[in-house]
Amino acid sequence: MDILRLITAGNVDDGKSTLIGRLLYDTKNIKDDVLESVAKPGSGATAINLAHITDGLRAEREQGITIDVAYKYFTTPNRKYIITDAPGHFQYTKNLVTGASGVDAIIILIDAVNGITPQTRRHSQVAAFLAIKNVVVAINKMDAQSYSEAVFTAIKNDYLTIADQLGLKNITFIPISALMGDNILEESPNMRWYAGTPLMAWLEQCMPNECNFSETRFSVQCTIPQLHEGNGLGYAGKLLSGALTVGQTLSIYPTGATATVAKILHGYNAVAAANAGDNVVVYLNNEGNIGRGALLCAGEKLNISNHLDVTICWLNDQQKLQPGKYYLLRINTTEQKCRIGNISGKLNLDTLTYEPNEEPVSVNDFIRATLILDAPIAFDPFENLPENGRGILIDVETNYTSAAFTISLRSVAPL
Amino acid sequence: MNHLDQLEAEAIYIFREVAGQFRRPVLLFSGGKDSTVLIHLAMKAFYPGKPPFPVMHIDTGHNFEEALTFRDKLVAQTGLELIVRKVADTIKAKNLTDATGKFPSRNALQSYTLLDAIDEFSFDACFGGGRRDEEKARAKERIFSIRAADGSWKPYNQRPELWNIYNGRIGSDDRAQAIAHTQNVRVFPISNWSELDVWRYIQREGIALPALYFAHTRRCIRYEGRLIAVSDYLNIDEQDELVTKKVRYRTVGDMTCTAAVESEAITIAEVIDEISASAISERGETRIDDRCSDAAMEDRKLKGYF
Secondary structure, eight states, rough: OOEEEEEEEOTTTHHHHHHHHHHHTTOOOOOOHHHHHHHHHSSSSBOGGGGTHHHHHOHHHHTSOSSSSSEEEEEEESSSEEEEOOSGGGGHHHHHHHHHTTEEEEEEETTTTTTTOOOHHHHHHHHHHTOOEEEEEEEEEGGGTTTTTHHHHHHHHHHHHHHHHHOSSSEEEEBBBBBTTTSSSOTTTTTTTTTOOOOOHHHHOOOOOOOOSSSSEEEEEEEEOOSSSOOOOOEEEEESOEEEEOOOEEEEETTEEEEEEEEEETTTTEEEETTOOOEEEEEEOOOOOOOTEEEEESSSSOOEEEEEEEEEEEOSSSSOOOOOOEEEEEEEEEEEEEEEEHHHHHHHHTTTTTEEOOOOOOTTTOOOOOOOOEEEEEEEEEETTGGGGEEEETTTOOEEEEEEEOOOOGTTTTT | OOOHHHHHHHHHHHHHHHHHOOOOEEEEOOOSSSHHHHHHHHHHTTSSSSOOOOEEEEEEEEHHHHHHHHHHHHHHTOOEEEEEEEHHHHHHHTOOOOOOOSSSOOTTTHHHHHHHHHHHHHEEEHHHHHOTTTOTTGOOOEEEEOTTTTTOBBBGOOOOTTTTTTOOOOOOOOOHHHHHSEEEEEETTTTTTTTTHHHHHHHHHOOOGGGGOOOEEEEEEEEETEEEOOOTOOOOOOOOOOEEEEEEEEEOOOOOOOOBBBBOOOOOHHHHHHHHHOOOOHHHHSSSGGOOTHHHHHHHHTTTTO
């Protein structure tokens, strides 16, 4: 059994929470007492307020909207699903970005009655920004459109234009009714014209994110004090990519020193090698003065710079971006003070292009900009190794996570 | 990696983030299965060193004897420092009203004791065994959940939390000065685990648990279809139906608000089969306190609860 992380995104009332309720209900992942608490008079799935299963806060239930991300879980014999129900309202897009970060798949819901809305474009932009690999567009409420193929095809064609503008590829389109259960678990008898798989079958075959980058990157989280005389400090952290082997020579950043791997501990076991994704403790020969935030590397492609070309999503609804102000940048465990330099463009949601814009950058805005760091850091472009090419900006006065960014290839080869 | 490997890796990463970001963390330990798994994960995360934090039991005084015995044994085995702070002492010191009624649960009162202890020791991060699948308010919480100085949770203004970059910054840059009487962070390393994941992990890792998680004979009262253990803390009256049953516990909390389930399961494998077949959720079957209102957990959390 493996894990698939997925998110549902869609406009208010497109039926996200209903869809999640449906997935949980149809896969028999809702226990009787939970079902009872969301039941409406009547019987069967349609009499259950499926949306109430995910709206966990009082205000959400009272207002009938999703404000912040809720996490739900269900399992099939093949996999464990971690499903994020994210808000649809524009003002809560920042919460959607939280929920969408790190997922393997996104379900973008479109209401077949209303078609594509500005929020559809925004959610698709979030998918593009985070480079989510598996994208399915579920055209919902087909029951309200007489299960019409023409309606489905028209929305699909509209969406393909957006996808093209955003560079989203390999999109799957499925006509569904979350309320009635069409094309969720079973092929819908109401839409014989649809030749593809139901949503659940699509989810079951999705490939989770995996690391294709072969160079070694190990991010140090903390040191493990020595237990016995004679053992040096252990460096606990995560192998972001590549392999780590005993005897391997590594470059250490930011010190620039080199060292060889003396010993690797994975859990309680000493191992000869570790693989991408493993959390291990590394012991080095001739170690220098390193600690949290250090990056241990092997390979040719690492980049070191104090100027980063980035795409930023602004997440702070209390404060707009202040050019010239110092923010604390974090990539994995590495921290560095930085300022936001030249802003080359802000996303225009209508054209889906980045255009010059003098307006202040505020919550939910996407911009392209340069980050100017106080000292150089070691990084990889997001496209090569997402885990070493993305980060957050922290407002040092409020400690709020004010922005997320991804590092562009332009940081390496200016266009 | 299979799903248990992935969940373990995520939890270990979170433990090490806390060690890297905070000065005075503490692990909240009740003797229950979830916090026992936390201790196991912490030991693994910092091997061959020791976890760089103590464990703390917020003691309601309404304990299962087995849980206390187990607590002391595990602490002795691991060599971890144990801090115990008692709700009874807080009630006395703050002149609070003790829980009353038929089921005088001190569950909500624990928040006062916890917040006092956080102040007393200047703890800046508290690990908890909360899981998002337990309860709908918990399903909304971040892995690093920032709490205000008064312990309150602000569910409508949570920090964005992207990828596995956990922002645990609280106070100002002058950390040493800022730590006392400021925000604190609750950290939930097993947020993404289900009840079954916890049990399958316990099985795989051979983790010991208090005996009350397995079938045993116990004297109970039957109350609205639930079995509540007879104890000194329960107010039994003449109408109560007293029964002796083979039971086990799915959760372990304050004795007065935790119900037993009838069970024959005496091995981990049998427990797993039983949970898989159960039509009722973990908290739904065993917690009386969540049944008072639709938002009982949310209300407790707003006031500083785990």
